[in-house]
Amino acid sequence: MAARKSKVALGFASASGASDAPGFIPASDASGLAAVPTASDLAAVPTASGTPASTLASLRQPIYNPAFECASRDEVRARQFELLIEQVAWAYERVPFYREQFDAIGLRPADIRTHDDVRKIPFTTKSALRDTYPYGLIAVPLNEIIRLHASSGTTGKPIVVGYTRDDIEQWRYCIMSVAQMAGVVPGDRAQMAFGYGMFTGGFGLHYGMEGLGVMMIPASAGNTERHIMMIEDYGTTVLIATPSYALHICEVGERLGYDWEKSQLRVGLFGGEPCSPKLKAEIESRMHIFCTDNYGLTEVMGPGVSGECLSARDQQHIVEDHFYWEVIDPETLEPVPDGCPGELVLTPLQKKGIPLLRYRTRDLTSVTTEPCGCGRTSARMDKVRRRSDDMLIIRGTNVYPSQIEDVLAGIAGASAYYRLEVDNATGLDRLTLNLEVEPAVFTDSFTEMDIFRRSVADKLRAVLQVSVVVRLVEPGSIERVMGKTKHVEDRRE
Numbered sequence: 001m002a003a004r005k006s007k008v009a010l011g012f013a014s015a016s017g018a019s020d021a022p023g024f025i026p027a028s029d030a031s032g033l034a035a036v037p038t039a040s041d042l043a044a045v046p047t048a049s050g051t052p053a054s055t056l057a058s059l060r061q062p063i064y065n066p067a068f069e070c071a072s073r074d075e076v077r078a079r080q081f082e083l084l085i086e087q088v089a090w091a092y093e094r095v096p097f098y099r100e101q102f103d104a105i106g107l108r109p110a111d112i113r114t115h116d117d118v119r120k121i122p123f124t125t126k127s128a129l130r131d132t133y134p135y136g137l138i139a140v141p142l143n144e145i146i147r148l149h150a151s152s153g154t155t156g157k158p159i160v161v162g163y164t165r166d167d168i169e170q171w172r173y174c175i176m177s178v179a180q181m182a183g184v185v186p187g188d189r190a191q192m193a194f195g196y197g198m199f200t201g202g203f204g205l206h207y208g209m210e211g212l213g214v215m216m217i218p219a220s221a222g223n224t225e226r227h228i229m230m231i232e233d234y235g236t237t238v239l240i241a242t243p244s245y246a247l248h249i250c251e252v253g254e255r256l257g258y259d260w261e262k263s264q265l266r267v268g269l270f271g272g273e274p275c276s277p278k279l280k281a282e283i284e285s286r287m288h289i290f291c292t293d294n295y296g297l298t299e300v301m302g303p304g305v306s307g308e309c310l311s312a313r314d315q316q317h318i319v320e321d322h323f324y325w326e327v328i329d330p331e332t333l334e335p336v337p338d339g340c341p342g343e344l345v346l347t348p349l350q351k352k353g354i355p356l357l358r359y360r361t362r363d364l365t366s367v368t369t370e371p372c373g374c375g376r377t378s379a380r381m382d383k384v385r386r387r388s389d390d391m392l393i394i395r396g397t398n399v400y401p402s403q404i405e406d407v408l409a410g411i412a413g414a415s416a417y418y419r420l421e422v423d424n425a426t427g428l429d430r431l432t433l434n435l436e437v438e439p440a441v442f443t444d445s446f447t448e449m450d451i452f453r454r455s456v457a458d459k460l461r462a463v464l465q466v467s468v469v470v471r472l473v474e475p476g477s478i479e480r481v482m483g484k485t486k487h488v489e490d491r492r493e
């Protein structure tokens, strides 16, 4: 278990700024008039290695907008529906793409009268954004768009999203909500390790965190040693990075003899790629920080869709006054029951620049509306670790990289770094796992390494139902990247 930092000395303050909207409430009191948490409340936050539920329940946590985030489910659903109706009308009246879609099936915005009616609205997929590149879905005159972002595709043109001034404000609200879920408070000092380009992560989080009263340190991507120097010299308390880059910073620091326990770093705000529980636990124990995931996608806004609170590890509260969520069976397209896995479908509720109705994210998750120990009533989605389109089909069997991560998480000596290769050079699909071995297990003894290798292969075959060629590689030999780690290389012809 990671040692907990008790040295945090932050000026806790109402995050939402206005004196009549206190930023903090305890889990048991939604009045908004609660005592401000002390530094030791946050210092007692559990790490991935586990903390008894009794400790979690007693935590007091910052909540950005308790009036909504702690409202009853009926109030939340009613407010969502109100916003959704306005959004449907906005899209229908202003975007020819939507008007055509509605008209083709004889649907009018006025036909949407209940939550069940929402299912009449056609889904939107990524191709709608691609086919209308770059400005086809924009609902306002172009001179009202004050920012563009884009997400790079692996093929062809990127998808482009535009934001009005109001959209940028709303985005900031979402980021502030998500940052407070992770325990970030005014007075924190956040170091950005994402790049600031067309990618939504850099600017989106930057302005949101500034809105909260956090000191932003726009270090940007690259130059790991400089990152470590800045963490030390500027007293950085929050690191914004992909989890794999955070681990890289950690390793470089260790090599340089930097003592992470002595740093003021307290929170990792991770995004950009899925973070396996093993990777999270590893970073927490080595860097002595609390790691949180947050989720978002460029198409609907960027980061700020949902964030991990300090109570429900590996689940993320959805910012429900901005996102109407549904979970569907990706094959039948029918809704799945509460808590059951399926594909997440999102409708941004307050977006004016590019309204999107029922956007199919392709991300597989499940959503629960059970109350949370943090005091929020907002729905929680499971960490997204699978996409309906990153499934590999190996000799007819479905394999997800996350299944492999789950198996590796249970094997002592297997590191979080791996790379999968798929080829069919021999005529049959072959799946090869290049796995980095922990330094403690790595030896020169061929026999010992071979026993280890075979045990990994056996465990994988038992879970995946396909055989996997396992190749062990030296610690540090799999490339560390700044951005998203590419775990799979599919060379099949």
Ligand SMILES: [Zn+2]
Pocket (backbone or CB within 6 Å): 309, 310, 311, 312, 317, 372, 373, 374, 375, 376
């Ligand atoms: Zn929570």
